[in-house]
Amino acid sequence: MLSRRFRRPLAVFAVAVVLCVIVIRRKYSGYDYEVPDLKRFKESESQSFSASSHGYEPLDEIRALLIKSPVVIFSKSYCPHSRFVKTLLSEQYKMVPPPTIRELDLDPHGQEIQDALFDISGRRTVPNVFVGGKSLGGGDEMRLLHGQNQLTDAFKKNAGRRFRISKTSKN
Numbered sequence: 001m002l003s004r005r006f007r008r009p010l011a012v013f014a015v016a017v018v019l020c021v022i023v024i025r026r027k028y029s030g031y032d033y034e035v036p037d038l039k040r041f042k043e044s045e046s047q048s049f050s051a052s053s054h055g056y057e058p059l060d061e062i063r064a065l066l067i068k069s070p071v072v073i074f075s076k077s078y079c080p081h082s083r084f085v086k087t088l089l090s091e092q093y094k095m096v097p098p099p100t101i102r103e104l105d106l107d108p109h110g111q112e113i114q115d116a117l118f119d120i121s122g123r124r125t126v127p128n129v130f131v132g133g134k135s136l137g138g139g140d141e142m143r144l145l146h147g148q149n150q151l152t153d154a155f156k157k158n159a160g161r162r163f164r165i166s167k168t169s170k171n
Helices: 004-025 039-042 047-054 058-068 080-092 110-121 139-147 149-158
Strands: 069-076 092-097 100-103 128-131 134-137 164-167
Touching: 004 039, 039 128, 039 134, 058 110, 069 080, 069 110, 080 092, 080 139, 092 149, 100 164, 134 139, 134 149, 139 149, 149 164
Parallel strands: 069 100
Antiparallel strands: 069 128, 092 164, 128 134
């Protein structure tokens, strides 16, 4: 048995260790960027969420994607602006982890997701590039950031420590 003299300091030390473990797990869980709380958009539901009565919640789907990946590109397979952004990011930049791409025209709930994206970001058009849970824009914004050599900085600023991006070509 430990003497009374050592019991209290040992208990305090044990609590401190447990708290440190909790903080470290949260800090290095892979989600060091804050995904916005999308519940506030449910309060201002519009006609775009009429499918919610069927059990599908586009906001839950979007939030899951934003939590899963630091970079999410909402796109349409036939859109030339979407194709430009996907080509630009895949050929001229190396990203770890790679971006998640959601083709809305191939998704059965694509229109609902696109309507929800408009409520979240104010953008109805694709591509809609989310970095660290925030919309950085579409084709024009990515072209501008790339042209001004600011794309890597914008991604690094928003995506968190676990995300790596580097330019692979001079173009």
